[in-house]
Amino acid sequence: MDIFDIYKELYEIYGPQKWWPVKYNKNNPGFEISIGAILAQNTSWKNVEKSLECLNKNNLLNPRSIIKCPTKKLQKCLRSAGYYRQKTKKLKIFSNWLDMNFGGDLKKFFIKRLIIARKELLSIWGIGPETADSILLYAGNKPIFVIDSYTKRLCRQMHHELATYDAYQGYFESNLPKSIRIYQEYHALIVASGKDKHKKICRKIN
DNA sequence: ACCCAGGCGCATG
DNA sequence: CATGCGCATGGG
Structure with a gap:
């Protein structure tokens, strides 16, 4: 049972x-996605949606x-997303x-090569690895795998605990087909299963 | 009343 | 590297 089997x-x-769900700027969704990624830091998506609605x-x-x-x-507007002073600053700096x-x-930014673009995002105050990769994968359609706490939890359950973010990312990217669609879907599925109180996948893994 | 949510910056060993 | 802390709202 490898991680591609888990995906299936x-x-x-x-x-x-x-x-990534986009409610407002469907014609140019990148900015909305990026803002959502910043607002979603350690915050439930429900609370992020309220802020996005107010912003719109x-x-x-x-x-x-x-x-x-x-x-x-x-x-x-950002109050409902929590950490609202920090996140206000983050949106200002990113913008x-x-x-x-x-x-x-x-x-224009996404024309850059992936590794360069990632480094540049990481140099921005308020954007860490998960937010940067979410922006690259979902706003930029770049082939990079997003690691979050659910992903680490899933790996722990599979007895594949690793030390760093980059190690997890390397593990997934080297054991999956290099497919943007699969990266996008897999991360979303991990979050869905992580939120699922019934944990339907548990038995399958063990 | 606690615990968690689609993390990150910064300060310390 | 890895641990600890502050940030903050809203729903279980």
Whole structure:
């Protein structure tokens, strides 16, 4: 039972997850996805959705508006997502970076080679490995596997505990077909099974 | 009343 | 490297 088998099992049980969900800017979803990834840090998606809704209502789902928006007003929208002072700062910094370097256009950023792009995201304050990889995989459609706490838990259950984020990422990427779709679906499925209180997959693994 | 949620920065051994 | 702490709201 390797991790690709686990993927197939999860897919059988939970079906396609339709990640990353985009409710508002369907024509240019990258920025909404990136903002969502930052807001979702250690926070339930339900609470993130409330903030996204408020941002949309105030026409703040674009870099320029976030840069212009008074801190207090932005904080008000982000309150429900938790850590709202930090996250306000994170959105401001991310938007400034995007505006200054790429004219606010993520597509220009994603032209960069994957490793270079990842390093650049990681150099931005407020963006760590999981957020960077989520942005690359879901907003940029780049082949990189996202590791989160559910993923580590799953590995622990399979007796494949590793030391670092990069080690987990290497483990998945070297044992799966290099497919963006599979990376996107697998991470979403791991989250779905992690949230599933009934833990339908447990018996299969052990 | 606790515990957790689609983490990260920073300060210390 | 790895551990610990602060950040903060909302639902079990």
